[in-house]
Amino acid sequence: MSALQAQPLPKILYSCYHSHSREGEQFVPEHILSFQLAGSMTINDGEHEQHFANGDIRLHQRNHLLKFYKQLPPDGGEYKSLSIYLDQATLHKFSNEYGYTVTKTHINKAVIPIRPTQQYKSYLQSLYPYEQIMQQGNEDLLALKVKEALLILLKTNPEVKDILFDFTEPGKIDLEAFMVKNYKFNVSMERFAYLTGRSLATFKRDFEKLFHTTPGRWLQQQRLKEAHHLIKEKGRRPSDVYLEVGFEDLSHFSFAFKKAYGVGPSML
Structure with a gap:
């Protein structure tokens, strides 16, 4: 696994391993756009279970609890994923630059499947090889690549605007x-x-x-x-x-x- 965090955020995380499948749980503090490059992941949010295979794309909403199971490909190859962290500071800056604001209440869903398009395929190719682009010294380039991911996401799935730019903290719930x-x-x-x-x-x-x-x-x-x-x-x-x-x-x-x-x- 390799990662580089720009100063300040955003960050892009590339995960790759081949030893065994993994399971666990995590709190998701920031929105994450995640690409399944090889292998699969099963995610449970306490109510629903979703399965993501090679080539799938998903958006994790912030402030959710998840259990996950990462599985190697059937042929025994490597598990690979790429995650674009859309932190609050980056989204605030983007909102100010492009004028994005929330216009309606969004569905508070832990993970949203995103339909793959040629734009995402070209975007991933621009990041390859992942480990080299995430080396120290490429912070400005990484920030631009996170911004590019945001622009593609908002163009292909404009409805996520009300998710990404909702900067309110959790309210008192049942x-x-x-x-x-x-x-x-x-x-x-x-x-x-x-x-x-x-x-x-x-x-x-x-x-x-x-x-x-x-x-x-x-x-x-x-x-x-x-x-x-x-x-x-x-x-x-x-x-x-x-x-x-x-x-x-x-x-x-x-x-x-x-x-x-x-x-x-x-x-x-």
Whole structure:
């Protein structure tokens, strides 16, 4: 993997590996235009699952939680992707230069498929070889390439204007609905608070008023309940589910599971 971050942002990130497939989760703090160059990626936002194969393009909306699974090509080749980070500073500058503003409320969707066109193909060719163009000293060129990506995106998908140039922070939302959807994401309380439009203190106060317990205790109960269901009813292995339901390591999961259910997860 190689990356170069201009001073200040934007940045372009090229990922390439061939050892094994990878899975994990992440918080997406900035919009990202991502090109699937080889292999595939499956993305789950807590409600929906989307699959992106070689040649697909997607736009990640900022302020979303995602679980992902990166898979090598069937022939055992390399996994490759290219991500253009559309950070707030870059978008503010672009908005001032070209006069883009939000005109209507947009759909708050974690990942939006973008239809591939010849313009994107030519754009990718202009970046090849990726690792050379991202070397130190090419910051000005990278900034121009990010700007070019933005111009192409807005020309081919003008509806994303209301997504890209919405600079508001998350507003106060339905806490119960958000937590039920996202309890399996292993992120900090501060992150949960931010995404629900609350300070940490307000988040904890609202949470305990709604659920009659602390956020930490509720999260563990929900994750253990889901793990119990997956292991007992679906035949899944503990080593395959502990990360999926939001635990950091297998030993902590096994300890908490045994404490809650009287037996270790491998004994079910």
